[in-house]
Every structure is written in C-alpha cells, then in structure tokens.
Amino acid sequence: MSDVRSGSNSIKKIKTIALNAFREAVRDRILYNLVIFVLLITAAAIFLGDLTAGQEARTIVNLGLGAILVFGTFISIFVGVSLVSKEIEKKTVYAIFSKPIGRGEFITGKYLGLCLTLFVNVMIMGCGLSLALLFVGGGNLAFRVWGATLLIFYQLVILTAVAILFSSFSSPALSALLTFLIFLIAHFSTALRELSATLGSSASEFLFTALYYLLPNFSTFSFAANASRGEFPSLALLGGGAVYTCFYVAALLAMTILIFNRRNFK
Amino acid sequence: MTNIIEIENLSKDYEKGFFKKKKIRALDGLTLSVAPGQIFGFLGGNGAGKTTTIKILMRLLFPTEGGARILGSDISDVKMHSRIGYCPENPYFYDYLNASELMMYFAELLGIEPSKRRGKCEELLAKVGLQEKDWNRQLRKFSKGMLQRVGIAQSLINDPEVVFFDEPMSGLDPIGRREIRQLIEELRARGVTVFMSTHILSDIEALCDNVAILRNGKLAASGNLHDLLTKSGEVQTFEIIVKNVSAEIMRGELSNAAGFDVGEKPNGASIMVSEEDDIATVLSAARSRGGNLVSVQPVKQSLEELFVGSEE
Numbered sequence: 099m100s101d102v103r104s105g106s107n108s109i110k111k112i113k114t115i116a117l118n119a120f121r122e123a124v125r126d127r128i129l130y131n132l133v134i135f136v137l138l139i140t141a142a143a144i145f146l147g148d149l150t151a152g153q154e155a156r157t158i159v160n161l162g163l164g165a166i167l168v169f170g171t172f173i174s175i176f177v178g179v180s181l182v183s184k185e186i187e188k189k190t191v192y193a194i195f196s197k198p199i200g201r202g203e204f205i206t207g208k209y210l211g212l213c214l215t216l217f218v219n220v221m222i223m224g225c226g227l228s229l230a231l232l233f234v235g236g237g238n239l240a241f242r243v244w245g246a247t248l249l250i251f252y253q254l255v256i257l258t259a260v261a262i263l264f265s266s267f268s269s270p271a272l273s274a275l276l277t278f279l280i281f282l283i284a285h286f287s288t289a290l291r292e293l294s295a296t297l298g299s300s301a302s303e304f305l306f307t308a309l310y311y312l313l314p315n316f317s318t319f320s321f322a323a324n325a326s327r328g329e330f331p332s333l334a335l336l337g338g339g340a341v342y343t344c345f346y347v348a349a350l351l352a353m354t355i356l357i358f359n360r361r362n363f364k
Numbered sequence: 365m366t367n368i369i370e371i372e373n374l375s376k377d378y379e380k381g382f383f384k385k386k387k388i389r390a391l392d393g394l395t396l397s398v399a400p401g402q403i404f405g406f407l408g409g410n411g412a413g414k415t416t417t418i419k420i421l422m423r424l425l426f427p428t429e430g431g432a433r434i435l436g437s438d439i440s441d442v443k444m445h446s447r448i449g450y451c452p453e454n455p456y457f458y459d460y461l462n463a464s465e466l467m468m469y470f471a472e473l474l475g476i477e478p479s480k481r482r483g484k485c486e487e488l489l490a491k492v493g494l495q496e497k498d499w500n501r502q503l504r505k506f507s508k509g510m511l512q513r514v515g516i517a518q519s520l521i522n523d524p525e526v527v528f529f530d531e532p533m534s535g536l537d538p539i540g541r542r543e544i545r546q547l548i549e550e551l552r553a554r555g556v557t558v559f560m561s562t563h564i565l566s567d568i569e570a571l572c573d574n575v576a577i578l579r580n581g582k583l584a585a586s587g588n589l590h591d592l593l594t595k596s597g598e599v600q601t602f603e604i605i606v607k608n609v610s611a612e613i614m615r616g617e618l619s620n621a622a623g624f625d626v627g628e629k630p631n632g633a634s635i636m637v638s639e640e641d642d643i644a645t646v647l648s649a650a651r652s653r654g655g656n657l658v659s660v661q662p663v664k665q666s667l668e669e670l671f672v673g674s675e676e
Contacts, residue, residue, distance in 0.1 A: 118458070125460040175391045189456040193518060196422040196450035196528075197473055198442050363424040364378070 111199055112207040119181070119211020120218075128177060128215060133170045136307065137205045138165055143230040147283050151187060155236025156326040162227035163246050163322040169223065170216055170254040171281060177215070178261025179273040181208050182358070191363055202355040209351060211260050211292045220251050242361035246325035248336060255279055259350035266357045283309075314346060366436065367400040368526050368557045369421070373430035376416050376581075388426070390416045392581040398526075398559060398574070403552050403569040405589070407671060409576030413619040414561040415453060417608075418530050421449050435525060441568035446474060447526035453531040453561075455515030459504035461487055463514050466503065467521060474522045488517040493543045510537035516544060520551075527551065529560040533567055545571060565667045577671060585670065592670055601663040604646050609655030617649035632658065 123129070142161050146154045182205065185191045195206060224247040231240040260280050264273035283290070287310055294306030319339060321331050331339075376391040391413040398404045408414045419425040421432055421439055433627045437444035459465050462585060465486035476484060489499055492513040503511065519527055532548070533541045541564075548558055548571055555665070562568060569589070576586035585592060606614070609631035611626050618624045624646070625636040632655070635646050643660055650657065 110475070111473055114469065115594075118469055122458065122460055189452070191456055192419075192422070192424060192452040193450070193455065193457060193470070193515075195424055196445060196448070196452075197470065197522075198444075199447040199473060201444050360426075362426055363419070 108200070108203050111203045112210065115199075115207025116209075116211035116214060117203060119208050120214045121229075123177065123212065123215040128173060129222075131173070132219065132222050135165055135169060136226055138238045139226050139230045143233050154234045154238050155231055157233060158227070158230050158236070158299060159239055159243055159246075159326040160322055161280050162223070163243065163250065163325060166223045166227070166247060167250050167253070167322075170220060171257060173219060174214060174254045174257040175261055175274050175277045175281070177212055178258040179277065181212055181262060181265070181267040181272045183265045183270045183273075186333065186361075186363060191364075193248060195363070201358050205266075205358055206351060209258065209262055209333055213255055216254050216258065217251065220247060220254070223247075239325070242328055242330045243325050245331040246321040249319040249321050249331060252339050253284075253314075253316050253319050255343055256284075256316075256346050256350075259354075260314070262330065263350050263354045263357075266361075280313060281316070284314040285320065286317065287313060287315040288317045297328075299332060315342075323339045365396040366400075368400045368435060369396070369404075369559060371396040371417070371430070372432065372434045373566075374417065374420060374432060375429040376413075376420060376425060378426045390581050391420075391427075394578070394581075394583055395430075395541070396576055396583065396586060398557060401552065401555050401556050402573040403548060403558040403560065403571045405572035405575035406506075406559060406578070407563075407565075407568060407575055408561075408584075411580075412578040413581040414578055415530055416581075418450075418528055418559075421528065446522060447525050449519035449522065449527035450592050451512075451515040451527075451529050453520040454534060455509070455511055455518075457503050457514065457518075462500045462502050463494060463506075463517075464499045466514065467518060470518050470521050473648070476521065484521060485517075488520055489514070491520075491547065492517045496549060499621060502645065509537060509540055512536055513544075514538070516547070519548060524556065526557040526559065528605060529558065529562075531562055532560055533562060533564050541567070565671060569667050589667075593667065602637050602640065602660060603663050604637065604643060604660050605629060605632060605658040606634045606635070606646075606650040606655040607658050608652045609633060609650050612655050614649065614655075617653060618646065 099292040139158065139162055142158050143154070146157050146161075185194075185208075191204075195201070224244060227243055227247070228240040231237070231243065257277065257280070261273060261277040264276045268276070290306050290313075294303045294310065295305065297303050317333070321329075321335075324331070371394055374391055375389065377387045379385045379390050382390055390411075394413070394417060401653070406414050406417070417573060420427050421434065423439060423442075432439045435444055435447055458469075459641045461469065464485060467489065468481055471481040471485055486499070492497070494510060494517070495514045498506070498510065498537055503514065506514070512532070516529070518533060519529070529548075536544060545567065548560070551558055558571075559574075574587060575589050575592065577584045607629075609632060611648050614633045614635060615626045618626065623638055624644060627634045627636075631666040637643060637646060647657060
C-alpha cells in the first residue's frame with residue numbers, strides 16, 4: 099500500500115520548498131556576506147570614533163543600516179532573479195513538476211525561502227550593528243535601529259518579489275537590471291509625485307501619478323537618517339508598511355504565478 | 365479493461381525565431397493507449413517526439429492540440445501526479461544536496477509519513493544499486509550513472525501505479541543496466557505499468573510487451589512487440605535448416621519449384637520458404653537425398669529492422 103498521504107496540503111509543500119531554498123542559499127554561501135559586514139562594522143566601531151569626534155554612534159548607525167540595505171539588495175536582486183531561472187536552466191524543475199506540486203506552490207515556496215534567508219541575514223546584521231553601538235556607548239541607539247532595520251526588510255521583501263516577477267519572463271541579466279531600476283525609482287518615488295504636480299500636461303501628470311502609485315514606494319521606508327538621530331518609526335508606519343508590503347508582494351506573486359503557469363519547459 | 369494511459373490526438377508546435385516566428389511541429393496527432401501492468405516501449409530516432417510526449421504527460425509542456433489522461437484523470441490534474449513516477453532523461457537534481465537529502469525532500473513533498481520516510485529512501489537507494497557510502501555524498505560529485513540511479517529511485521518513492529522512464533539506461537554500465545532491467549521486471553510483477561523511452565533496442569526486446577514507434581512526431585507503428593516482429597509486412601517466412609545435404613544438391617532438387625531461396629550452411633543448407641505448405645516439399649527433397657532436418661522456424665523481423673523500417 100502506498101505510504102503517500104492524500105492530505106499533504108499546500109502549506110506543507112510550500113514550507114518544504116521554502117526550507118530547501120533556504121538550505122540552498124546557506125550551502126551556496128550566500129550568508130558569507132555577513133563576514134564582510136561584521137568586519138566592516140567592527141572596523142567602524144574601532145576606528146571611526148577618532149575621526150568623527152564623538153559622533154561615532156550616529157556614523158555607525160548610518161554605515162550599518164546602509165550596509166544592511168546594500169547587502170540585502172544584492173541578495174534580493176541577484177539571488178531573486180536566479181531563484182527560478184536557475185531551476186529551469188538546470189532542469190531541476192522536471193522532477194518537481196512531475197510530482198503533485200502546483201506551480202504556484204513552487205513559486206511561493208521559493209520566494210518564502212529567499213525571504214527567510216534575507217530575514218536571517220538582516221537579523222544577524224542588525225545584531226552586529228546593535229553590538230557595535232553598545233561597544234561605542236550608543237546604548238539607546240542599539241535598540242532604536244531595529245525599527246529602521248525592519249523597514250529595510252520590508253523593502254527587500256518587495257524587491258525580491260519584483261526580481262522573481264521579472265525573471266518569470268525575461269533573462270536573469272535583464273531581470274537584474276530591471277529590478278535595480280525599480281529599486282532606484284522606488285527610492286525616489288516622492289520625486290515622481292512632485293514631478294507630476296509640476297508638469298503642465300495632464301497626460302504627463304496622469305502618467306507620473308500612475309507610476310507613483312504602481313511602483314513600490316521605498317522613500318517612506320528610508321529611515322536611516324532618523325534612526326541615527328535616535329528616532330523610532332511610529333507603529334502606524336511599521337504596521338502600515340507591513341500591510342502595504344503584504345498586499346504588494348501578494349499582487350506581484352499572483353502576476354508571477356500567472357505567467358509561470360503558462361510556461362513550457364523545453 | 366481500462367487503459368492506464370490514454371493519449372488522444374496529441375500535437376505540439378514549437379516556435380522558433382524572434383521577429384519572424386516559425387512553427388515547428390514536434391508531435392503530430394499522436395493517439396496511443398497503454399493497458400495496465402505492462403512495460404510499454406516508446407521508440408523513435410532523435411527528435412522523433414518521445415521526450416516531448418513524456419514532458420506533456422508530466423505537465424512540463426502544454427500541448428498545442430489534443431490531450432491525455434493518466435489513471436483516468438486529465439494530465440493537468442495535480443493530485444493524479446501523486447500516483448505516478450517520472451525519471452527524466454539525464455536527470456538533474458539539486459547538486460548541493462546528497463542522495464539521502466534529495467530522497468527525503470521528495471518524500472516530504474509527496475507527503476510520505478515522517479516515520480516511514482528514512483526507511484523508504486534507504487530501501488530505494490539500495491534497490492537501485494547505489495552503495496551506502498555514496499548516500500551522503502553531494503550529488504555534484506556523482507557520475508552520470510549514479511545520478512541515473514538516484515533518478516530512478518526518486519521516481520519510485522511514492523509507490524507509483526505507473527512510472528515514466530525517459531532513457532532509463534542512459535549512462536549505466538552493463539551491470540547497472542542489468543540491475544535496472546531486473547528492477548523494471550520487478551515493477552511489472554508488482555502490477556506497476558512502466559512507460560519507457562529508450563534507444564537501446566535490446567532492452568526493448570528483453571522487457572517490453574507493447575511498443576510504439578514515433579517518426580517525425582507521428583506514430584509509425586504500435587502494438588504487441590511479438591506481433592510486430594513476426595508480421596514481416598505481408599508474407600510469413602520460414603527458415604528450414606538441413607544437414608548432410610549440400611546447398612547445391614538442394615538447389616537441384618528444388619529447381620522445378622519457385623519461391624525457394626537456398627543458402628550454404630556448414631555441413632548442410634538453409635532454405636527460406638514463404639508458404640507453410642512448402643515446408644513439406646523441402647523436407648521430402650532433403651530426405652530423398654539423405655539429408656536430415658535440423659530446424660524449422662518462422663523468421664522474425666529484428667527490432668532494428670522494424671525500427672529502421674519505420675524511419676525510412
């Protein structure tokens with residue numbers, strides 16, 4: 099008699115795929131970037147104090163949060179675009195899709211696996227940053243940087259969904275380029291709105307306003323400068339950001355699954 | 365008896381070119397059925413459409429026209445895929461995993477009871493002839509033959525009712541081929557239907573009950589292997605071998621009758637006849653000159669001849 103349980107539900111399958119994607123990231127040495135981060139923060143904590151005349155805690159916050167964003171963005175873009183395309187290129191999807199795995203389950207699992215990788219990455223970097231701040235005597239900032247760190251995580255989660263969407267219909271190189279462009283535009287999204295207000299033409303105004311609402315808005319999530327002044331993001335910003343991120347990611351994943359469901363694997 | 369696999373007018377076009385798209389028909393109106401419990405051989409030259417057919421059945425490609433059912437369900441039914449197994453041609457797996465981890469991963473995806481997973485995986489890895497010392501080696505260090513064994517093992521992890529093998533002997537040494545042949549025979553004995561494509565005709569002859577031969581995406585021949593091999597087109601031929609009488613003497617004895625093809629044999633002759641009634645004529649001619657009968661047997665077309673014939 100078969101040992102296969104009919105009740106192997108979607109959640110379990112997605113969890114299995116996600117944990118395997120995380121294992122892949124660990125074994126492919128994705129988390130090695132943490133070594134560079136630790137070295138960077140340690141060096142900053144030791145040497146910056148003399149250079150910045152007592153402003154070392156603020157400098158470390160700016161440097162640390164900047165590094166978390168840069169390292170996270172690299173992982174989101176480069177691992178994100180190869181997450182699915184590598185499976186197709188290496189033909190590992192053949193054995194997966196012959197089994198009772200829906201394409202949506204596969205995409206969602208792979209995506210969540212990379213989000214878990216990013217979460218671990220950001221958590222360890224956040225801890226490193228807090229430790230560095232405690233070392234230089236910025237005890238109050240050591241806790242307050244976590245709000246800004248969470249907002250960076252929101253950005254990375256959205257960016258990963260953008261990367262997977264592009265990689266579902268274009269080459270990894272083009273997907274990486276497009277995702278990076280979205281990342282840049284998303285950070286200057288308020289400029290888009292201001293631009294739409296200053297333009298005389300109603301068509302241009304409509305276009306830029308539409309882009310403002312359609313493209314992800316990361317300028318709201320950029321909190322590094324505030325964090326370095328000891329500010330903590332409001333709960334409305336954290337909660338609203340979480341809701342925005344969930345909806346945005348759900349929409350992007352739905353589009354990705356829609357495209358992926360139509361793909362032939364030659 | 366309900367067929368396990370029903371393929372109905374299946375066609376697949378591939379598009380080539382960027383600006384000026386050109387359609388290439390890889391599979392053209394394939395209709396085929398496979399009864400339960402048999403080993404079905406799927407033959408054809410390179411580019412004949414075998415892998416395309418299997419990929420459509422496995423949901424990796426979408427058909428341009430037609431459809432297929434496996435175990436009574438449409439191939440798009442995801443749940444049905446928990447009852448089948450598939451080993452792709454030159455299987456590729458996550459090379460950062462070892463063989464045990466890969467098997468456990470698939471076992472988990474298929475929802476196999478946690479308490480039974482480990483035992484099941486180890487049993488299958490042993491069954492396909494993978495040595496225990498290799499179970500915990502990363503797959504990136506595996507040879508092609510070892511990967512093939514893992515591929516076959518993972519296709520059986522859910523105790524499938526029907527299993528699809530795309531070139532299952534690829535990369536295997538003669539011992540490995542024999543082991544996999546035995547495994548396939550075991551599957552048949554357990555009532556599992558095996559659908560296999562292969563280029564190795566001796567494996568088809570040794571294993572398959574029924575075959576289908578594809579040519580340029582179209583079905584060139586199909587049916588019971590024995591029937592296809594004995595049916596040499598229109599005429600049944602018999603070979604009669606006699607000893608103690610030379611070919612020259614037999615030619616002389618049979619010169620008055622048409623339809624005899626006499627050839628030399630050590631210490632005797634072989635005579636090909638196309639009518640069963642002519643056997644008696646040949647035997648009496650041989651005996652009248654002191655000859656003795658060695659054998660009479662129907663001449664089968666070889667699978668190679670059948671295969672090549674379908675390609676021409």
